[in-house]
Amino acid sequence: MRRSIATVSLSGTLRQKLEAVAAAGFDGVELFEPDFTHFPGSAADLGRMAADLGLTIDLFQPFRDFEAMPPEAFTRSLDRAERKFDLMQAMGVPLMLCCSNTSPLCVDAPALAAEQLHALADRAARRGLRVGFEALAWGRHTSLYGQAWDIVRRADHPALGLILDSFHTLSLRDDPAGIADIPGDKIFFLQMADAPLMSLDVLQWARHHRSFPGQGDFDVVGFYEQVLLAGYSGPLSLEIFNDVFRETPNRRTAVDAMRSLLYLESQVRERLTARAAAPEPDARAASALALRGLAEPPAAPAFAGFAFIEFAADEATAPQLDVQLRQLGFRRVGRHRSKAATLYRQGDIAMIVNAEPASFARSRFELHGPSVCALGLRAAQPQAAQDRAVALCSQRHRSPLGPGEVEVPAIVSPGGNLMHFVDAALGPDGLFAADFVLDEGQAPDAGLQRVDHVALGLNLDQYDTWTLFTRAVLGLSLAESQELADPFGLVRSRAAADASRSLRLVLNASLSRRTLTARAVNRRGDGGVHHIAFACEDIFDAVARLRARGVAFLPISPNYYDDLPTRFDIEPALLARMREAGVLFDRSADGDFLHIYTRAADEGLFFEVVQRIGAYDGYGAANSAARMAAQAQA
Ligand SMILES: O=C(O)c1ccc(O)c(O)c1
Numbered sequence: 001m002r003r004s005i006a007t008v009s010l011s012g013t014l015r016q017k018l019e020a021v022a023a024a025g026f027d028g029v030e031l032f033e034p035d036f037t038h039f040p041g042s043a044a045d046l047g048r049m050a051a052d053l054g055l056t057i058d059l060f061q062p063f064r065d066f067e068a069m070p071p072e073a074f075t076r077s078l079d080r081a082e083r084k085f086d087l088m089q090a091m092g093v094p095l096m097l098c099c100s101n102t103s104p105l106c107v108d109a110p111a112l113a114a115e116q117l118h119a120l121a122d123r124a125a126r127r128g129l130r131v132g133f134e135a136l137a138w139g140r141h142t143s144l145y146g147q148a149w150d151i152v153r154r155a156d157h158p159a160l161g162l163i164l165d166s167f168h169t170l171s172l173r174d175d176p177a178g179i180a181d182i183p184g185d186k187i188f189f190l191q192m193a194d195a196p197l198m199s200l201d202v203l204q205w206a207r208h209h210r211s212f213p214g215q216g217d218f219d220v221v222g223f224y225e226q227v228l229l230a231g232y233s234g235p236l237s238l239e240i241f242n243d244v245f246r247e248t249p250n251r252r253t254a255v256d257a258m259r260s261l262l263y264l265e266s267q268v269r270e271r272l273t274a275r276a277a278a279p280e281p282d283a284r285a286a287s288a289l290a291l292r293g294l295a296e297p298p299a300a301p302a303f304a305g306f307a308f309i310e311f312a313a314d315e316a317t318a319p320q321l322d323v324q325l326r327q328l329g330f331r332r333v334g335r336h337r338s339k340a341a342t343l344y345r346q347g348d349i350a351m352i353v354n355a356e357p358a359s360f361a362r363s364r365f366e367l368h369g370p371s372v373c374a375l376g377l378r379a380a381q382p383q384a385a386q387d388r389a390v391a392l393c394s395q396r397h398r399s400p401l402g403p404g405e406v407e408v409p410a411i412v413s414p415g416g417n418l419m420h421f422v423d424a425a426l427g428p429d430g431l432f433a434a435d436f437v438l439d440e441g442q443a444p445d446a447g448l449q450r451v452d453h454v455a456l457g458l459n460l461d462q463y464d465t466w467t468l469f470t471r472a473v474l475g476l477s478l479a480e481s482q483e484l485a486d487p488f489g490l491v492r493s494r495a496a497a498d499a500s501r502s503l504r505l506v507l508n509a510s511l512s513r514r515t516l517t518a519r520a521v522n523r524r525g526d527g528g529v530h531h532i533a534f535a536c537e538d539i540f541d542a543v544a545r546l547r548a549r550g551v552a553f554l555p556i557s558p559n560y561y562d563d564l565p566t567r568f569d570i571e572p573a574l575l576a577r578m579r580e581a582g583v584l585f586d587r588s589a590d591g592d593f594l595h596i597y598t599r600a601a602d603e604g605l606f607f608e609v610v611q612r613i614g615a616y617d618g619y620g621a622a623n624s625a626a627r628m629a630a631q632a633q634a
């Protein structure tokens with residue numbers, strides 16, 4: 001399996017792009033011509049540079065406005081093509097991408113297009129080169145792969161083939177099913193791109209908002225499946241025009257790119273395997289499987305909730321966290337056997353405050369001050385969970401182990417915090433009994449029972465990274481993105497959850513630099529925990545207990561409670577209780593949601609208490625404006 005990526009997909013100079021792409025394990029690149037136009041060396045220099053990095057240049061792109069033109073323009077274009085072929089030969093690039101014509105001079109004449117492309121292919125063949133024809137979604141007369149294939153078929157030249165790009169097909173809602181009927185050896189190249197669904201001019205959509213497979217809403221798996229069924233055996237490549245990627249550090253983009261391809265391959269492998277094993281086996285699927293060497297990471301983990309949340313602290317801040325956690329009703333129940341770490345429990349929730357000098361936690365503390373530095377996730381097969389993450393380009397993390405302590409497989413999550421996979425079979429106390437000296441003291445708690453969700457604060461350029469990480473590495477499913485109004489700007493937000501809803505993460509990225517979310521990201525780093533929500537059975541009881549312990553909640557405007565009954569049919573007694581307690585309300589077709597937020601000390605971490613009623617599956621997004629306004633006013 002050869003994996004490739006278009007240079008337009010990454011930030012940096014051409015050399016930096018190639019270095020990042022090579023480091024991420026790609027085999028080749030599609031050279032986006034403007035990257036070469038501004039390159040300080042010759043075509044031969046570029047060819048050598050790529051070869052020295054272990055990369056091939058698989059495709060030269062794009063050659064524009066060629067087919068179905070009046071005679072003078074056609075002749076000029078053939079001369080133009082010869083100059084590009086010179087470059088390609090000097091670089092060692094075998095294939096040129098010719099995209100469908102957008103010029104107003106182009107005529108609606110497939111026979112002429114075929115004839116002219118035949119001539120172009122002839123010129124290429126004389127030099128041992130090939131040409132691939134790609135339908136751009138906004139092409140003047142050729143916008144669908146079926147039209148492009150018709151022209152390629154008519155041209156009937158061995159050096160002319162089809163180039164497929166998932167973006168153009170899926171953005172036009174064209175059916176990719178016909179691809180499987182195209183002879184695989186006439187498909188010369190495959191470009192994959194995903195995108196969020198948007199109602200936008202297709203050219204603007206394509207040039208600014210593409211994303212890696214797994215980051216958007218397109219059925220990229222179904223598309224790739226058709227291409228493999230056709231018998232295509234060339235490179236799998238990514239061509240992503242994206243405004244954010246243009247500025248994201250390219251090493252990270254290259255890792256996301258590789259992760260997205262491996263994930264895509266693993267999904268399509270499952271589809272093909274099912275086809276090959278069906279009662280009437282699909283021979284094309286079996287041969288595609290035999291041919292491709294599609295990635296096969298271990299299955300996505302089955303999760304059973306959060307095992308623990310770990311805070312990074314030092315000698316001075318650990319006592320402050322101690323006060324805060326005990327105020328929230330947590331009991332201090334144990335000291336770590338070998339580290340300066342303290343365990344706090346309440347219900348099924350475990351919090352660890354780690355003040356061990358010269359540890360991973362301390363390095364995070366030094367970067368971000370007191371903050372969450374690790375999440376423990378209960379997984380049915382922790383080793384497989386880690387192996388999957390590593391197979392999908394995450395870094396393995398090993399912590400030093402004291403005698404008798406349990407080894408917990410861990411990875412570095414995007415942004416640098418840790419994610420530990422704790423064996424669910426250890427039960428709620430198993431891990432802690434091994435690693436902590438437990439003191440079984442009892443004290444009244446606040447009725448908090450479980451971690452309902454953990455919300456992360458991300459820079460905008462980490463939003464797609466986390467979308468892919470949660471989907472591919474953790475196997476979570478994602479809810480739609482929403483834009484929430486903070487008084488100082490918009491916050492983009494989406495939730496990721498496992499099938500059993502035991503594990504919920506909320507991803508928040510600020511589009512403004514001035515929102516509370518943006519300030520939290522500045523303080524606690526990219527991918528830092530923004531707030532933690534605890535679930536309880538009776539929110540009014542929990543709030544009363546927490547208030548009695550001195551916890552301060554965000555004050556909610558009386559106007560909110562005047563408005564609520566205009567939106568929902570709520571019992572007056574419940575409304576009165578909510579108003580008195582400062583509890584927020586949401587309702588879906590599946591159930592109700594009651595929630596409340598603590599006040600953050602000087603923009604620090606804050607907490608949420610939630611009560612889910614029925615099968616309510618959201619996060620009270622409709623109330624986020626109430627929270628953010630209250631936070632701005634507090
Ligand atoms: O936006 C473009 O012009 C363009 C160029 C080449 C491609 O392969 C493509 O998909 C789009």
Ligand SMILES: [Mg+2]
Pocket residue numbers: 134165191239
């Ligand atoms: Mg393309």
